Amino acid sequence: MYTNQLANEKSPYLLQHAHNPVDWRPWGPEAFEKARRENKPIFLSIGYSTCHWCHVMERESFENEPIAEILNREFVPIKVDREERPDIDRIYMTFVQATTGSGGWPMSVWLTPDLQPFFGGTYFPPVNRFGHPGFPAVLTQIASAWRTQRDQIVDSARDSVEQLRKQVTVEPSHTGATDIEPATLDTGFFAFRRSFDSHLGGFGGAPKFPRPSVFNFLLRYYARTKGEEALEMVLKTLREMAKGGMHDQLGGGFHRYSVDERWFVPHFEKMLYDQGQLAIAYLEAFQITRDEQYAAVARRIFDYVLRDMTEAGGAFYSAEDADSAADASKPKEKGEGAFYIWSAQEIRELVEAPVSDWFFHRYGVVETGNVSNDPHGEFTGRNILYQANEIEDTALHFDRPVEEIRQALDRAGETLLAARAKRPRPHLDDKVLTSWNGLMISAFAKGGAVLEDPRYANAARRAAEFVISRMYNPATSVLLRRYREGDAGIPGFLDDYALFAQALLDIYEAQFDRRHLELALKLTEKQRE
Numbered sequence: 001m002y003t004n005q006l007a008n009e010k011s012p013y014l015l016q017h018a019h020n021p022v023d024w025r026p027w028g029p030e031a032f033e034k035a036r037r038e039n040k041p042i043f044l045s046i047g048y049s050t051c052h053w054c055h056v057m058e059r060e061s062f063e064n065e066p067i068a069e070i071l072n073r074e075f076v077p078i079k080v081d082r083e084e085r086p087d088i089d090r091i092y093m094t095f096v097q098a099t100t101g102s103g104g105w106p107m108s109v110w111l112t113p114d115l116q117p118f119f120g121g122t123y124f125p126p127v128n129r130f131g132h133p134g135f136p137a138v139l140t141q142i143a144s145a146w147r148t149q150r151d152q153i154v155d156s157a158r159d160s161v162e163q164l165r166k167q168v169t170v171e172p173s174h175t176g177a178t179d180i181e182p183a184t185l186d187t188g189f190f191a192f193r194r195s196f197d198s199h200l201g202g203f204g205g206a207p208k209f210p211r212p213s214v215f216n217f218l219l220r221y222y223a224r225t226k227g228e229e230a231l232e233m234v235l236k237t238l239r240e241m242a243k244g245g246m247h248d249q250l251g252g253g254f255h256r257y258s259v260d261e262r263w264f265v266p267h268f269e270k271m272l273y274d275q276g277q278l279a280i281a282y283l284e285a286f287q288i289t290r291d292e293q294y295a296a297v298a299r300r301i302f303d304y305v306l307r308d309m310t311e312a313g314g315a316f317y318s319a320e321d322a323d324s325a326a327d328a329s330k331p332k333e334k335g336e337g338a339f340y341i342w343s344a345q346e347i348r349e350l351v352e353a354p355v356s357d358w359f360f361h362r363y364g365v366v367e368t369g370n371v372s373n374d375p376h377g378e379f380t381g382r383n384i385l386y387q388a389n390e391i392e393d394t395a396l397h398f399d400r401p402v403e404e405i406r407q408a409l410d411r412a413g414e415t416l417l418a419a420r421a422k423r424p425r426p427h428l429d430d431k432v433l434t435s436w437n438g439l440m441i442s443a444f445a446k447g448g449a450v451l452e453d454p455r456y457a458n459a460a461r462r463a464a465e466f467v468i469s470r471m472y473n474p475a476t477s478v479l480l481r482r483y484r485e486g487d488a489g490i491p492g493f494l495d496d497y498a499l500f501a502q503a504l505l506d507i508y509e510a511q512f513d514r515r516h517l518e519l520a521l522k523l524t525e526k527q528r529e
Contacts (some may be wrong), residue, residue: 224282316436
């Protein structure tokens, strides 16, 4: 088995690549010095541990010995976890987006030994396909160009960086104005109104992402203007998202996005930052409307995070993968969504009739599988659970009392959730990130107050104390970004300070412990410094 320098790292993403035949190195002076000493370009690969296409490129290319041989001979290969180092990711993503018109992960960028980018893209297949050139051909062409046109490449990279620097530089305002003009807010509202899907909720077409910052804006726009349309756009979207397969109907929480426009087929990855922000959106919808359906979704998010995403000390893990093994005896044969999807037969074996019939009607289960458009065949004969019919409609359809149907479906859901928990679980990215924990702490603090549930208030407090005791240096006021397996590291970035300070303010406003307010002030002073 191969072992490279990533074996010494803490990042789950870097550790996933520690036994590739590629001679990966972590980002740092040792790798840069090797590139300068040998006058080789750097191949920089950026991704994260729950990224589906990162897994695909690893399987196809980075575990491929002939491809690894080209990489090792012609380049200095460096791996970066974008969640640990968003600063590096931001720089090179700006370049890739500017030069290709799109971006994403895995990100593949070639740099001069002075770290200036000269060519980039995202996923490259091992052979020509999907309209992409094959990765070995790309490597060979770049290596040849570096040998024969090095000076031109270096000059071009320098010019590109200078152009990007001009584009991203923001001049400070000289007006001294701090208020946002009402017309500016109106412009934002009308932009979202134009892209709003009035039939299915959400903004724009497929793929559809939950966009919590849009909800934040529209709810505050509604509070300021009393414009019901802004509120209804948010409520409609939250209702439709909760009905769809993007919402884990058994376990709670939300998957990353929907590949279709109706929130039905999700990309099954689950990210902590989505849970934190969406919980707040559902809480605020409940505060405005007092409609219990929004509170119920928030509770399910919280219960999912407490059950599956919370470490023993109270902090929150980062993410769960989309891919998992369908068969425990074949752990390397993974498919997207395998943990979450069901055949009709599997459900019938666990839930007796007539309750299984009620469950099928409520959650859209059909004998042949309910995913008709499945190009990779991963969902053939299987069902993604979604709310096909309301409980009241199900009761009417089967001529049973609503409460009987509700209780029976709740019990069936618990049975299936317990059975699902015995399946091979998706990979858990168990690192603790300060910024993402800040988002989740804010949500739990508000949830404890709004839903009057001490469990949620306690979860916010415990996670905050974890960060304070393990990821903060009171002597220097420096906040660290990442904790894993007893090791805290990487000086915090702007989002770590901003989101954790906000979390402390949210706990203070809900629980009135003066220490939280004082630390928020201290962190903000350090952040500004």
